[in-house]
Amino acid sequence: MKQPIALTVLGGFLGAGKTTVLNYLLQAPHGLRLMVLVNDFGAVNVDATLIESVSGDGVVSLRNGCVCCSMGGELMNALMAIEKRGDCLDGLVIEGSGVSDPRKIAQIGALGQGFALQSVITVVDAASVLSQREDRYVGDMVKRQIVGAHVILLNKTDLVDTAHGAEVLSWLHDMAPGVPVFAGSRGRYDWEVLLAPPVQTSEAPTSRMSSSWTMGRPNGSEHFESSPVFQSYCFENAGAFDEQRLRDIFAGLHESVLRAKGIVHVGPDKRICVLHYVRGHVLTLDVSNQRYAGSSLIFVGTPDFAQAPLAEALELALLK
Numbered sequence: 604m605k606q607p608i609a610l611t612v613l614g615g616f617l618g619a620g621k622t623t624v625l626n627y628l629l630q631a632p633h634g635l636r637l638m639v640l641v642n643d644f645g646a647v648n649v650d651a652t653l654i655e656s657v658s659g660d661g662v663v664s665l666r667n668g669c670v671c672c673s674m675g676g677e678l679m680n681a682l683m684a685i686e687k688r689g690d691c692l693d694g695l696v697i698e699g700s701g702v703s704d705p706r707k708i709a710q711i712g713a714l715g716q717g718f719a720l721q722s723v724i725t726v727v728d729a730a731s732v733l734s735q736r737e738d739r740y741v742g743d744m745v746k747r748q749i750v751g752a753h754v755i756l757l758n759k760t761d762l763v764d765t766a767h768g769a770e771v772l773s774w775l776h777d778m779a780p781g782v783p784v785f786a787g788s789r790g791r792y793d794w795e796v797l798l799a800p801p802v803q804t805s806e807a808p809t810s811r812m813s814s815s816w817t818m819g820r821p822n823g824s825e826h827f828e829s830s831p832v833f834q835s836y837c838f839e840n841a842g843a844f845d846e847q848r849l850r851d852i853f854a855g856l857h858e859s860v861l862r863a864k865g866i867v868h869v870g871p872d873k874r875i876c877v878l879h880y881v882r883g884h885v886l887t888l889d890v891s892n893q894r895y896a897g898s899s900l901i902f903v904g905t906p907d908f909a910q911a912p913l914a915e916a917l918e919l920a921l922l923k
């Protein structure tokens with residue numbers, strides 16, 4: 604009889620480092636045939652482009668929403684299609700969007716007959732999580748992702764001092780008692796930790812939810828994902844940006860913008876760059892050897908995110 608495909612769900616808030624973890628895992632010397640399914644919150648699936656080491660049809664991308672709620676049906680269809688392909692896969696890793704509940708993704712995944720849940724791994728941004736937990740829009744989802752984890756990766760520890768790191772660790776242990784936390788940076792975690800043996804269903808994080816999950820639920824709503832808390836805006840243009848004007852936009856971005864990423868052409872020589880912006884962190888604009896037509900940028904923000912002025916500023920930042 605065919606073995607079920609081991610399913611690992613990678614969650615964590617916007618910009619925490621999920622794709623970085625995934626890229627490191629895919630390059631690790633485990634010799635396993637892994638397929639990845641990525642879901643971005645927005646019309647353009649940038650993550651699928653940024654997954655470096657799986658080519659061809661090894662990456663399945665779902666776009667335009669949050670995979671665990673509105674995309675539930677689409678996720679099921681994607682899982683059925685993967686199952687039908689009959690590839691000899693050792694595992695499937697689903698990278699949820701930064702605003703999805705990884706536990707819900709795991710529940711949907713477990714409905715597929717051909718899959719067996721291995722674990723839910725949540726990546727936490729050591730530099731941002733303490734402010735995120737207080738945020739009226741963001742705090743709910745960040746905590747939900749933490750309490751839903753079997754394993755927590757405390758990433759970006761390079762950006763914090765020891766005292767801050769200790770405070771984060773202590774809070775994580777309070778939020779998710781008994782859940783192993785691995786601290787590190789740049790997504791460099793042992794693949795054996797990430798692809799650990801299956802979790803015991805009786806110890807699934809769901810059982811912890813009721814006791815630890817009572818705080819910060821916006822408007823008392825039962826399901827975070829049914830409230831339209833986050834908005835995304837996608838800017839696509841065939842042209843190239845003036846680098847300084849682009850940097851100026853990001854330097855002055857309103858705090859309602861939580862995350863931006865994309866592939867942009869920059870300068871008269873149309874250098875192709877990967878852009879990352881995470882609220883509270885500096886912008887990175889790294890030259891890439893990817894081939895990409897034009898510029899695509901996706902922004903995710905809170906309800907007060909004003910898209911029109913941003914669209915206007917981006918237009919003005921293009922080279923004529």
Ligand SMILES: Nc1nc2c(ncn2[C@@H]2O[C@H](COP(=O)(O)OP(=O)(O)OP(=O)(O)O)[C@@H](O)[C@H]2O)c(=O)[nH]1
Binds near residue numbers: 615622
């Ligand atoms: N300083 C630092 N930067 C990091 C680390 N890990 C990831 N980054 C950077 O943080 C940014 C976001 O990383 P991603 O891996 O794209 O984050 P993500 O969770 O996949 O983001 P979304 O899919 O948009 O939610 C990128 O610029 C990464 O290079 C880290 O440990 N330290």
